[in-house]
Amino acid sequence: MTRILHLSDLHFGYERQALVAPLLDRVNAARPDLVVVTGDLTHRGRSGQFAAAGSFLRRIEAPLIAVPGNHDIPLFKLTARLARPYRRYCRAIANDLEPVAHVGHVRVQGVNSVDPTAWQRGVITGAQVRRVIGNLDPGCTNILALHHPMQQRPEVDKMLMKGAPEALRDLQSAGLHVVLSGHLHVWSAGAFLRDGQGGVLQVQAGTALCNRPGDRQNEFAVLDFDGPELCITRHVAPMSEPGFLPPEQMRFSRRDGGWKSL
Incomplete structure (x- = not known):
């Protein structure tokens, strides 16, 4: 079994301070093989916010990869956003904006979906899709990790990432198994x-x-991969409660080819 823990949208600078320590304790107690963070580590991409985010990530005991989100680049300073959007991210988090990790029989490939020219929407390019497809491992469960979602429910009022429908079509045809994303602050x-x-x-x-x-x-989620079987454990901390509720579980299988919910 391979355990992947998925965090997203930490928003240091506008974080729920009382939950920082309990979240860190839960993450470390889960003993994941890999932690994947899908963007928006900060709220406004400021140096102090990146320092807090970096300090939090360094206290995670498991191996970790992260990709940036739109909140991790300057919003109001247009020149900085266009000329050097990831300067603070690279200093505090990582130089690699599209990291790759391979643990057990699971391969995770990060993609930077941030578009500095359209701050909120995001973009996935044909070159990125071709790179992901070219590196799919037929012996693994292949996961793509990025900030912006590939599909959205009709009630979502944010614009869908540019290039998402075409990218999803091509990635699905090539045999990608799982996409991890964030951005909407809505679990799905x-x-x-x-x-x-x-x-x-x-x-x-x-x-x-x-x-x-x-x-x-x-909230955050833990994904346990056991061959074609997947158990997702969701940990939720309501704003009205001091901490986390008992976790909820969902199960999926691709034993017969396509994914099925169990």
Whole structure:
């Protein structure tokens, strides 16, 4: 079994301070093989916020990879956003904006979906898609990790990432298994599956630490891969509660080819 822990949208600078230590304790207690962080480590991309985010990530005991989100580049300083958008991210988090990790029979490939010219929307390019497809490992469960989701429910009021429909079509045809994303602060797992008919399992994380009242809760997920079987454990901390509720579980299988919810 390989355990992947998925964090997203930490938003240091607007974080729920009382949950930082309990979140860190839960992450380390889960003993994941790999932690994947899908962007928005900071709220406004400021140096102090990156320092806090970097300090938090360094206290995670497991191996870790992260990709940037749109909140991790300057918003109001247009020149800095266009000329050197990732300067602070690279100093505090990592130089590699599209990291790759291979643990057990699971391969995770990060993609930087931030578009400095369109701050919120995001973009995935044909070159990125071709790189992901070219590196898929037929002996592994292949996971793509990026900030912006590949699909959205009709009620979502944010623009879908540029290039997402074409990218999802090509990645699905090539045999990608799972997409991890964030951005929307709304949990979703398997919402776009047609049971047993192939397709990519999309896991869209809620926010792990953002203290925006409209979010109502913070959360993260643990994904346990056992061959073609997957158990997702969701850990939720409502804003109205002092900490985390008992975890919830969902199970999926691709034993017969396409993903099915169990």
